[in-house]
Amino acid sequence: MKQPVVAYVSMEIAVAPTVATYSGGLGVLAGDVVRAAADAGYPMAAVTLLYREGYFRQSLDAGGLQHEEPQRWQIDAQLEQLAPVLTIPISGRDVAVTMWRYSVRGVDGDVVPVYFLDTDRPENDEAARSLTRALYGGDARYRLEQETLLGVGTVAALEALGHEQIATYHMNEGHSALLVLALLERFRSAPHGPPVFDDLARVREHCVFTTHTPVPAGHDRFDLDLAQEVLGTDYVTALRALDLADHDHLNMTHLALRASRFTNAVALKHGEVSRAMFPHAKVHAITNGVHGGTWTSAPFAALYDRHLPDWRRDNWQLRQAIGIPLPELADAHAQAKHALIERVAHATGKLLDPNRFTLGLARRATAYKRNDLILRDTERLAAIARLFGGIQIVFGGKAHPRDWDGKGMIQHIVGVAPALAGNVDIVYVEDYDMAWGAALTSGSDIWLNTPRPPNEASGTSGMKAAMNGVPSLSVMDGWWIEGALEGVTGWSIDATTGSDDERTADALYTLLQQTILPAYTRDRNCYLEVMRGAIAFNASHFNAQRMLAQYAIEAYAPSSTQTQTEPADHRLAG
Secondary structure: OOOOOEEEEEOOOOOOOOOOOOOOHHHHHHHHHHHHHHHHOOOEEEEEEOOOOOOOEEEEOOOOOEEEEOOOOOHHHHOEEEEEEEEEEEOOEEEEEEEEEEEEEOOOOOEEEEEEEEOOOOOOOHHHHHHHOOOOOOOHHHHHHHHHHHHHHHHHHHHHOOOOOOOEEEEEOHHHOOHHHHHHHHHOOOOOOOOOHHHHHHHHOOEEEEOOOOOHHHOOEEEHHHHHHHHOHHHHHHHHHOOOOEOOEEEHHHHHHHOOOEEEEOOHHHHHHHHHHOOOOOEEEOOOOEOHHHHOOHHHHHHHHHHOOOOOOOHHHHHHHHHOOHHHHHHHHHHHHHHHHHHHHHHHOOOOOOOOEEEEEEOOOOHHHOOOHHHOOHHHHHHHHHHOOOEEEEEEOOOOOOOHHHHHHHHHHHHHHHHHOOOEEEEEEOOOOHHHHHHHHHHOOEEEEOOOOOOOOOOOHHHHHHHOOOOEEEEOOOOHHHHOOEOOOEEEEOHHHOOOHHHHHHHHHHHHHHHHHHHHHHOHHHHHHHHHHHHHHHHOOOEHHHHHHHHHHHHHOHHHOOOOOOOOOHHHHO
């Protein structure tokens, strides 16, 4: 293992389906960054928290009501416990922290370690022990204590493990921003008294920040009185002295922005939205990508191995997929679709038809993602399905336990299914995770995405689909603005519809009836050419290798040191 020079810090990191330390896109993206670093032999270490009960295990009753239970997993079988025990002050007491390691191994054997911080130790009180029990659970105090553990604990953990050459701390979302306070202690010029602005300038040289959400409510914000109770007087004094607090509140995104030499959004459009949200910050754009080796199904991996044998080391070779014979592409997709059908049958007892057009849609169930938009006019959808021999839709995705609108969306999908059966067969798979994500994005005939613009920061599920030759059918938001080549990589639902659900649904139905289903049922080679285009144009670019290379050049390299209050660089907005 190389001595790491970059520390990648994230509230959740999905290292494997059997390690329940992620809830969805943020954690999976973080895992793909780490996997790309291992493939490249890039000197990185990652830090996150260990969640003994995961996010939650989802089950649905007959009416589609979501129920949650702890997502327990075999920690000892998956992770290696390390000897040092840390002590982190949180809420006026010392919290003992165990460190665990998961080694992510790259295509050539290089290793990137992921360190998990765990407070479930007998010497801790019950409240402290529970800090690494559940992801995104509890009240504001619980959340701030978790983020203190992550931020302050990261710096302590890396020092305890002898990683003294860390030059860059990459904060993946604002959850990890409190590492800035630990670095201020490390780099301050005077041993006593509060840090000064020169100290903050030294910290800024070592920090970069990625923001993932264009929704203001998605940025963690805590009352400073609570922050004083959790962090202590010295840290809050430092926040005030260096203008890192917002009046009487601690905004984690603002803290990260003010303490970073480089900030990026996760798509070009998201960069524009973020610059409008944070007009005094310089926000670049590095569009997300997915790890090819992880998200390419076995049939497509075998196909690429025959035609593009070094594609795992160089995802750009997928550009040459434009020359893969269509019959071989069709055969690989048929195998991937059969694997999905078998998995659905085993999990639900529902047997799908391999000859029917199958839409996949699996996203976090929350209002702005509009997962049920395709069901807005069920009579019209059924009529379209009858014209083309029927349609199948496989849904998946969890709603946050306190997201009642998201739970209602799932109930709506499950509730309309019986009336549509025969024309439109609907399956909602429970407990969506990495394994389901891989099966759905490879086995569907098209990948549907209908968020309400401009709320999609990036999205990566459509990128996973492209790795398997599955075209996207999406509104123009997030990464799809960059990846959409109409009739070449997929199809775009009229961008002028904006947030009007009725018009967006109308445009979706029209595309299905007039363009997509005629191609799929009556001109299969035309449809296969779009599948091939999705690989050649999108999989070759929207991958984690390209994303990591951009981070290495634009964010991690010394030349990326910049003042965050410079005017926005509109060249990066496309």
